[in-house]
Amino acid sequence: NAGVTQTPKFRILKIGQSMTLQCTQDMNHNYMYWYRQDPGMGLKLIYYSVGAGITDKGEVPNGYNVSRSTTEDFPLRLELAAPSQTSVYFCASSYGRGSLRDEKLFFGSGTQLSVL
Amino acid sequence: RKEVEQDPGPFNVPEGATVAFNCTYSNSASQSFFWYRQDCRKEPKLLMSVYSSGNEDGRFTAQLNRASQYISLLIRDSKLSDSATYLCVVTPFGNEKLTFGTGTRLTIIP
Numbered sequence: 734n735a736g737v738t739q740t741p742k743f744r745i746l747k748i749g750q751s752m753t754l755q756c757t758q759d760m761n762h763n764y765m766y767w768y769r770q771d772p773g774m775g776l777k778l779i780y781y782s783v784g785a786g787i788t789d790k791g792e793v794p795n796g797y798n799v800s801r802s803t804t805e806d807f808p809l810r811l812e813l814a815a816p817s818q819t820s821v822y823f824c825a826s827s828y829g830r831g832s833l834r835d836e837k838l839f840f841g842s843g844t845q846l847s848v849l
Numbered sequence: 850r851k852e853v854e855q856d857p858g859p860f861n862v863p864e865g866a867t868v869a870f871n872c873t874y875s876n877s878a879s880q881s882f883f884w885y886r887q888d889c890r891k892e893p894k895l896l897m898s899v900y901s902s903g904n905e906d907g908r909f910t911a912q913l914n915r916a917s918q919y920i921s922l923l924i925r926d927s928k929l930s931d932s933a934t935y936l937c938v939v940t941p942f943g944n945e946k947l948t949f950g951t952g953t954r955l956t957i958i959p
Contacts, residue, residue, distance in 0.1 A: 775853070775936070775949035776893070823892055836881055836940070838947075840892035 735759050739824050739841035746814040746848045754809040754844050756824030764827045765807040766791070766838070767799065769820040776823065782807055783829075814848045821845050850875050853939050855950040863958050866927050870953045872937030873919040882913055882920045883938040887952065893936055897922070924955075932957045 737758045746752055758765065763784045768776040778791030782801040796818060798810040807826075811818060824841040854873045862868045874882075882899035897904065899911040899920050910923040920939075924931055937950035 773857070773951060775951045777949075778947070836883075837895050837898070838885075838893070840894070842892050843890075 737824055737826055737839050737841040739822075739844055741844060742842065743845045744847070746811075746846065748814060748816065748848060750814050751810070751812045752814070754811070754822055754824070754846075756807045756809065756841055757805050758807075758824075758826040758839070759805065760826060760839065761804060762826035762839070763804070763829050765801065766825045766827075767797070767807070767809045768823045768825065769793065770823060770843075771820050779809065779822075811846075816848050819846060819848045852876060852948045853937055853950040855935075855937050855953045857951060858954040860953065860955045861958055862927055862955065864927060864929060867923065867925050868927055868955065869921055869923045870935060870937075870955075871919050871921050872939075872950055872953075873917075874937075874939045874948075875918070876939070876941055876948075877918065878941040879918075879939045880942055881940045882911075884909075884911060884920075884922050885936040885938055885949075887934045887936055889934075896935070927957050929957050929959060931955060 740755045766781040767779040770776045777793045779797050780799040782788045785804050788799050788801050801807050822844045825838045827838050852875050884896045885893040886896045887893040897911045899913050903912045908925045912921045934952040934954045936952045940947045
């Protein structure tokens with residue numbers, strides 16, 4: 734199993750450009766998440782999904798959009814990129830909730846994004 | 850007060866020593882607690898879940914103190930490979946409410 738796969742690993746955007754960060758998982762997890770991690774800060778939840786067709790905002794959703802058309806894929810869309818979106822982005826998945834086992838997060842390897 | 854607070858370190862510890870970190874949380878409704886490990890420029894990986902009664906996994910011991918609202922991680926006989934940032938993670942219920950600490954950086958010195 735590949736686990737959680739994110740692409741691209743690195744990207745430089747100009748202000749105002751848009752892009753999609755891809756995330757796919759092969760563990761049949763219902764729950765998927767997008768986090769961002771800024772230097773010296775904890776991970777912040779951007780959006781999450783509890784199943785195909787269901788998404789919801791996390792703590793820092795402004796400037797981002799998501800969709801979940803399949804169980805496997807959870808792309809993150811940046812519209813009108815801004816310097817404040819320079820960060821490391823992590824996609825993650827989990828079985829669900831209700832037990833410590835279910836709540837274990839499996840992370841992708843991350844995307845380093847710079848907006849200049 | 851931050852929801853989850855950790856001493857950022859760095860902790861520079863000689864190989865073979867014992868080191869302990871604490872993490873305090875402010876939400877008394879918190880139910881699930883975890884320690885994740887993050888290597889430089891890598892993704893976080895689950896190190897241990899923290900059970901109410903405390904738990905041990907090899908050289909690692911995790912404890913929960915609900916009265917004082919903190920969790921701890923003890924590493925015995927530290928190895929060079931233990932060098933990493935250790936993230937404290939807390940939630941009242943469900944991963945959408947997970948709160949990550951900023952991490953404690955540990956460097957094991959030969």
